[in-house]
Amino acid sequence: MPLRVLIVEDLPLDAELMALRLQEEGFDPQWTRAQNQENYLLGLEQGPDLILCDWHLPRFSGQRALALLRERGLNIPFIIVSGGIGEEAAVEALRLGANDYVMKDRPARLGEAVRRVLEEKRLRDVHDRDQEQLRLAERVFQNTAEGIKVTDAAGNLVSVNAAFETITGYRAEEALGRNPRFLKSARHDAAFYRNLWATLLETGHWRGEIWNRRKSGEVYPEWLTISAVPDDQGRVTHYVGVFSDITHLKEAQKQIDFLAYHDALTHLPNRTLFRDRLVHALAHARRETRTLAVLFIDLDRFKTVNDTLGHPVGDELLLQVSRRMSEAIRADDTLARLGGDEFVLLLEDADSAQRAATVARKLLECLASSMRVSGHELTVTASLGISLYPTDGEDADTLIRHADRAMYEAKQRGRNNFQFFTQALTDGAFERLVMENVLRGAVGRGELVLHYQPQIALASGRLMGFEALVRWNHPELGLVPPGRFIPLAEEIGIIGDIGAWVLRAACRQLADWDAQGFAVPRMGVNLSVKQIDDAGLTELVASALREAGLGEHRLELEVTESMLMGVPETNRAALNAIKSLGVELAVDDFGTGYSNLAYLKLLPLDRLKIDQSFVRDIGRDGNDEAIVRAIIALARSLGLETVAEGVEEAHQAEFLLREGCNLAQGYLYSRPLPAEALSFPMCFRRD
Numbered sequence: 180m181p182l183r184v185l186i187v188e189d190l191p192l193d194a195e196l197m198a199l200r201l202q203e204e205g206f207d208p209q210w211t212r213a214q215n216q217e218n219y220l221l222g223l224e225q226g227p228d229l230i231l232c233d234w235h236l237p238r239f240s241g242q243r244a245l246a247l248l249r250e251r252g253l254n255i256p257f258i259i260v261s262g263g264i265g266e267e268a269a270v271e272a273l274r275l276g277a278n279d280y281v282m283k284d285r286p287a288r289l290g291e292a293v294r295r296v297l298e299e300k301r302l303r304d305v306h307d308r309d310q311e312q313l314r315l316a317e318r319v320f321q322n323t324a325e326g327i328k329v330t331d332a333a334g335n336l337v338s339v340n341a342a343f344e345t346i347t348g349y350r351a352e353e354a355l356g357r358n359p360r361f362l363k364s365a366r367h368d369a370a371f372y373r374n375l376w377a378t379l380l381e382t383g384h385w386r387g388e389i390w391n392r393r394k395s396g397e398v399y400p401e402w403l404t405i406s407a408v409p410d411d412q413g414r415v416t417h418y419v420g421v422f423s424d425i426t427h428l429k430e431a432q433k434q435i436d437f438l439a440y441h442d443a444l445t446h447l448p449n450r451t452l453f454r455d456r457l458v459h460a461l462a463h464a465r466r467e468t469r470t471l472a473v474l475f476i477d478l479d480r481f482k483t484v485n486d487t488l489g490h491p492v493g494d495e496l497l498l499q500v501s502r503r504m505s506e507a508i509r510a511d512d513t514l515a516r517l518g519g520d521e522f523v524l525l526l527e528d529a530d531s532a533q534r535a536a537t538v539a540r541k542l543l544e545c546l547a548s549s550m551r552v553s554g555h556e557l558t559v560t561a562s563l564g565i566s567l568y569p570t571d572g573e574d575a576d577t578l579i580r581h582a583d584r585a586m587y588e589a590k591q592r593g594r595n596n597f598q599f600f601t602q603a604l605t606d607g608a609f610e611r612l613v614m615e616n617v618l619r620g621a622v623g624r625g626e627l628v629l630h631y632q633p634q635i636a637l638a639s640g641r642l643m644g645f646e647a648l649v650r651w652n653h654p655e656l657g658l659v660p661p662g663r664f665i666p667l668a669e670e671i672g673i674i675g676d677i678g679a680w681v682l683r684a685a686c687r688q689l690a691d692w693d694a695q696g697f698a699v700p701r702m703g704v705n706l707s708v709k710q711i712d713d714a715g716l717t718e719l720v721a722s723a724l725r726e727a728g729l730g731e732h733r734l735e736l737e738v739t740e741s742m743l744m745g746v747p748e749t750n751r752a753a754l755n756a757i758k759s760l761g762v763e764l765a766v767d768d769f770g771t772g773y774s775n776l777a778y779l780k781l782l783p784l785d786r787l788k789i790d791q792s793f794v795r796d797i798g799r800d801g802n803d804e805a806i807v808r809a810i811i812a813l814a815r816s817l818g819l820e821t822v823a824e825g826v827e828e829a830h831q832a833e834f835l836l837r838e839g840c841n842l843a844q845g846y847l848y849s850r851p852l853p854a855e856a857l858s859f860p861m862c863f864r865r866d
């Protein structure tokens with residue numbers, strides 16, 4: 180390796196001798212000579228490895244050369260090679276930064292001196308580099324954004340950086356000497372930490388997410404890398420943990436996850452999540468053989484709002500609509516926004532088309548009132564389509580598609596309505612909807628009418644009474660039979676009004692016949708289970724009798740067998756109260772319920788009406804005949820009369836008469852007819 184040497188010497192021969200000497204010592208000198216300051220500075224610019232400098236020069240000096248070197252902060256080995264440097268000057272030279280001095284008359288020392296100063300320089304450079312490295316490491320350690328914690332082999336903290344303090348909230352002096360365990364949150368179990376240590380001991384590293392607790396008590400997630408630090412012998416002396424607080428990352432992740440499954444505007448589930456839930460619900464429904472419903476909801480003319488009032492108003496409207504709909508459904512129903520003005524609803528416990536229709540109606544109703552949106556008063560309507568599992572589809576996509584198709588049908592039919600994918604269901608639900616709305620006003624509008632069916636004494640053929648049967652005469656629906664509206668009236672809570680009307684009308688009719696001179700001994704009126712529960716029933720019956728001026732034993736109330744068994748004690752009290760008014764009691768549809776005979780004995784009854792299902796099969800089904808016989812025998816033993824319902828054929832009447840049944844009612848004698856259509860044979864006239 181060539182050695183670049185700057186020789187500061189006024190005598191060229193001396194300079195050459197020095198170079199020669201170096202060559203002899205095994206160096207490969209490439210040298211230049213300077214004899215004044217100007218040459219010297221030029222030489223320095225070449226970046227020499229070594230300076231050999233005479234102490235006394237005519238136009239320069241070793242002293243000056245050293246000063247210039249220091250001024251420039253240059254660290255170049257500097258040896259004084261002088262003929263006559265005294266001891267004092269030599270000491271001064273060393274003080275000023277010379278590394279050695281060699282007398283010109285002892286050139287043999289030069290090689291050794293050069294070797295030594297070069298080695299010292301090398302060591303100094305290494306040391307300086309190490310120092311610089313250390314300083315750099317410290318700066319990096321303190322300034323790095325990641326928290327760093329260093330423990331000794333026993334796991335006690337020996338060093339932490341500024342980021343550690345910022346993230347954990349603990350100052351270094353509060354943390355040092357402690358095991359990092361003090362940062363633990365309760366989020367991980369023992370197995371987690373066992374696993375961490377096992378990996379660290381086995382591989383020397385562990386990397387992962389860990390939840391720790393700040394000094395403030397707040398639990399936060401960090402991304403942590405722990406590495407074992409071994410010494411030269413491979414023994415672990417330290418562990419270093421580098422971590423970053425990933426709270427923000429987690430929040431962003433959560434936000435991203437949320438938006439992946441939710442609609443950004445309304446925060447409702449989006450199509451993906453809805454489909455997931457539907458698939459899941461279908462698996463469940465399949466396992467439990469249950470049904471479910473998908474409702475497709477599309478706002479009517481939403482585009483007009485967007486186009487005329489602008490998108491911000493449209494968005495606000497969608498928000499309000501989604502809020503209203505969310506409030507109208509149950510917490511476990513899934514309402515999703517598919518995009519634009521399309522929503523879809525999953526009803527998991529839709530055990531019937533009826534519930535789906537009820538919810539659809541509720542949704543239409545919840546939108547009915549206007550909304551105040553950015554200063555505008557807006558009213559939106561919606562068109563809904565309903566598909567049902569399993570009737571309308573077995574899988575999620577089919578059900579959504581079919582609900583969509585049904586929604587389209589609703590649009591075609593003038594919007595603001597719902598349609599089932601299966602048309603028959605729509606018809607049924609529509610009828611119910613119409614009925615429910617109009618039934619409420621039926622009594623007030625005078626649309627109810629009574630038909631009367633005679634009850635005949637089997638033995639004599641004499642008229643013993645009539646049963647009053649209500650019909651609803653609706654201008655569009657026609658004459659609606661009670662089976663189609665009584666249960667609905669019970670459900671929507673208006674049976675009380677209907678029952679009261681029937682009772683009064685029937686009593687009035689009986690009084691009218693009396694006035695016309697027709698001898699009708701008794702009028703039977705049906706009671707609904709909901710009426711029995713009504714505390715005002717006795718009062719109602721008493722006033723109906725009073726208003727019509729009817730005497731004792733002219734009114735008979737029919738209650739069903741299942742009604743009697745409902746709440747025995749309460750019912751018994753109610754029946755006794757009615758009975759005390761002189762009203763007779765008959766058990767309707769007897770044989771279809773499960774009567775407790777001992778209990779039956781305790782009730783103030785007069786008659787059992789044999790259900791028409793047994794009467795129908797007289798002559799065809801021996802079993803039914805046996806039941807009829809048993810009911811007649813039972814009634815007789817209880818001291819009650821029997822009335823056979825639904826007698827249509829003469830042989831049925833003959834059988835009943837033979838078996839001792841008292842009364843009969845049925846098409847054989849007469850269908851239920853309006854009062855004006857009944858004809859009373861003269862024999863029914865009072866004598």
Ligand SMILES: Nc1nc2c(ncn2[C@@H]2O[C@@H]3COP(=O)(O)O[C@H]4[C@@H](O)[C@H](n5cnc6c(=O)[nH]c(N)nc65)O[C@@H]4COP(=O)(O)O[C@H]3[C@H]2O)c(=O)[nH]1
Nearest residue numbers: 648649660661662681705706707825826827844845846851
């Ligand atoms: N196949 C056949 N049917 C016959 C025959 N004779 C009579 N019927 C029908 O059998 C039903 C007898 O009434 P119910 O068992 O009390 O059953 C009644 C009763 O439970 C209820 N209902 C009728 N009017 C009222 C009322 O004012 N209040 C209450 N709560 N329920 C009523 O509605 C039910 C059905 O009434 P309707 O449709 O009028 O049906 C009546 C009558 O029209 C026959 O020979 N063959």
